[in-house]
Amino acid sequence: MDYFLIEGGRRLEGRISVGGAKNSGLKLMVAALLSEGPLILSNVPDIADIRTMRTLLGQLGYDVKELDGPQQLSLGGTISSIEAPYDIVSRMRASILVLGPLLARMGEARVSLPGGCAIGTRPVDLHLKGLEALGAEITLEAGYINARAPNGLKGGRVVLPFPSVGATENVLMAATLAHGTTEIVNAAREPEILDLANCLNAMGAQIRGAHSGTITVEGVDQLHGATYSVMPDRIECGTYACAVGMAGGDVLLEGGRMADQEAVIYALRQAGVEVEEETDGLRVRSDGKLRGIDLTTEPYPGFPTDMQAQFMAMLSVAEGASMITETIFENRFMHVPELNRMGANIAIQGRSAVIRGVERLSGAKVMATDLRASFSLILAGLVAEGETELSRVYHLDRGYEHVEKKLSACGATIRRVKVPSGAV
Ligand SMILES: CC(=O)N[C@H]1[C@@H](OP(=O)(O)OP(=O)(O)OC[C@H]2O[C@@H](n3ccc(=O)[nH]c3=O)[C@H](O)[C@@H]2O)O[C@H](CO)[C@@H](O)[C@@H]1O
Ligand SMILES: C=C(OP(=O)(O)O)C(=O)O
Numbered sequence: 001m002d003y004f005l006i007e008g009g010r011r012l013e014g015r016i017s018v019g020g021a022k023n024s025g026l027k028l029m030v031a032a033l034l035s036e037g038p039l040i041l042s043n044v045p046d047i048a049d050i051r052t053m054r055t056l057l058g059q060l061g062y063d064v065k066e067l068d069g070p071q072q073l074s075l076g077g078t079i080s081s082i083e084a085p086y087d088i089v090s091r092m093r094a095s096i097l098v099l100g101p102l103l104a105r106m107g108e109a110r111v112s113l114p115g116g117c118a119i120g121t122r123p124v125d126l127h128l129k130g131l132e133a134l135g136a137e138i139t140l141e142a143g144y145i146n147a148r149a150p151n152g153l154k155g156g157r158v159v160l161p162f163p164s165v166g167a168t169e170n171v172l173m174a175a176t177l178a179h180g181t182t183e184i185v186n187a188a189r190e191p192e193i194l195d196l197a198n199c200l201n202a203m204g205a206q207i208r209g210a211h212s213g214t215i216t217v218e219g220v221d222q223l224h225g226a227t228y229s230v231m232p233d234r235i236e237c238g239t240y241a242c243a244v245g246m247a248g249g250d251v252l253l254e255g256g257r258m259a260d261q262e263a264v265i266y267a268l269r270q271a272g273v274e275v276e277e278e279t280d281g282l283r284v285r286s287d288g289k290l291r292g293i294d295l296t297t298e299p300y301p302g303f304p305t306d307m308q309a310q311f312m313a314m315l316s317v318a319e320g321a322s323m324i325t326e327t328i329f330e331n332r333f334m335h336v337p338e339l340n341r342m343g344a345n346i347a348i349q350g351r352s353a354v355i356r357g358v359e360r361l362s363g364a365k366v367m368a369t370d371l372r373a374s375f376s377l378i379l380a381g382l383v384a385e386g387e388t389e390l391s392r393v394y395h396l397d398r399g400y401e402h403v404e405k406k407l408s409a410c411g412a413t414i415r416r417v418k419v420p421s422g423a424v
Pocket of ligand 2: 094372
């Protein structure tokens with residue numbers, strides 16, 4: 001298992017190129033299952049989750065080819081299996097999203113139940129109810145979801161009690177090939193949903209209102225191939241903005257977009273970080289002097305839960321106290337004990353964390369527990385006195401590409417130590 005060594009105390013200057021969004025790229029790859037012709041995707045992030053999705057699509061019989069390196073993929077072929085097995089779904093929860101497309105295209109699907117993960121129990125009841133509203137017959141057996149729609153799916157009205165991102169995407173994809181009209185009420189409004197709808201429309205789907213909370217889909221008989229570019233990763237962009245905020249410096253986040261992340265930019269500015277939109281991306285400047293602020297995670301357009309851990313790290317060295325309330329996942333504070341081991345002063349009270357800013361953090365051996373928690377520890381390491389050793393970086397590799405390259409290019413001292421598999 002690789003680990004990172006980080007030496008704190010360097011300002012960050014230069015440019016970081018923001019990659020394609022993990023949370024869009026994965027869904028666009030799944031959308032290819034709905035198409036009769038190949039889907040060509042560009043700006044695909046070079047991350048482990050995308051490689052896992054390639055394995056899953058391969059398992060279903062699909063052919064995923066690199067056209068010009070890992071960032072441009074061609075996806076197409078014939079579906080020869082309708083089963084998403086446990087060993088892949090348990091590695092990556094987004095695998096559940098093949099359920100809707102397989103049902104719509106093949107009339108049946110067998111997908112392992114994903115189960116919980118480090119940040120919460122993460123049930124999929126809303127996905128299943130949504131698909132049932134389109135006429136799917138669903139049973140659960142031996143840890144698997146068995147779904148059937150022998151006469152095809154029928155358009156229906158799906159009212160989500162909570163705007164679940166995954167449930168919205170599963171129902172949206174299934175509805176593109178259903179007979180008749182589907183309305184998804186209280187749909188998630190994340191920019192990645194709009195990206196998915198835009199790609200599906202480019203493939204011939206008839207989707208309206210993908211950014212509005214009520215999505216209308218007129219089912220069509222078939223979808224065709226298309227060429228589409230994955231949107232930039234707003235979470236990666238916000239993560240590097242926090243790095244500059246803490247370490248101090250001046251960095252252009254190439255490809256970053258203000259419109260995708262107004263709540264994050266508002267919070268950065270409140271904390272004392274300068275953010276401006278330029279033609280090429282977002283310019284972030286900071287003198288490293290930060291103020292404490294209060295934050296609550298919410299569905300989009302509110303402050304994203306996927307930026308919570310990074311802000312926690314940043315606010316741990318701000319002047320004054322901050323409070324972060326996590327409303328999306330019930331167990332997303334696993335980074336707190338690790339940050340405290342580096343000298344942070346953070347107390348958890350129920351769903352909130354009270355962060356009392358400290359003057360300095362000190363380098364330590366710490367352990368990644370989930371994707372965003374991993375990066376919060378890198379951020380802490382960038383400003384800590386001495387050396388930080390971050391283990392279990394496979395969590396980080398799921399969703400951040402070329403971290404050590406991107407940060408070192410801006411002056412950070414960070415290196416990956418490769419440990420051959422099998423070594424102790
Ligand atoms: C691959 C991907 O895109 N992942 C993102 C997606 O996850 P994901 O699609 O899993 O997130 P959801 O919006 O579905 O989940 C939010 C909350 O709703 C609950 N819930 C969800 C579905 C369901 O059927 N029943 C239910 O109770 C979940 O347990 C969680 O507490 O959106 C999250 C919220 O912005 C992000 O943190 C994840 O990075
Ligand atoms: C929670 C995340 O991803 P996933 O839903 O894939 O676990 C994330 O991207 O922060």
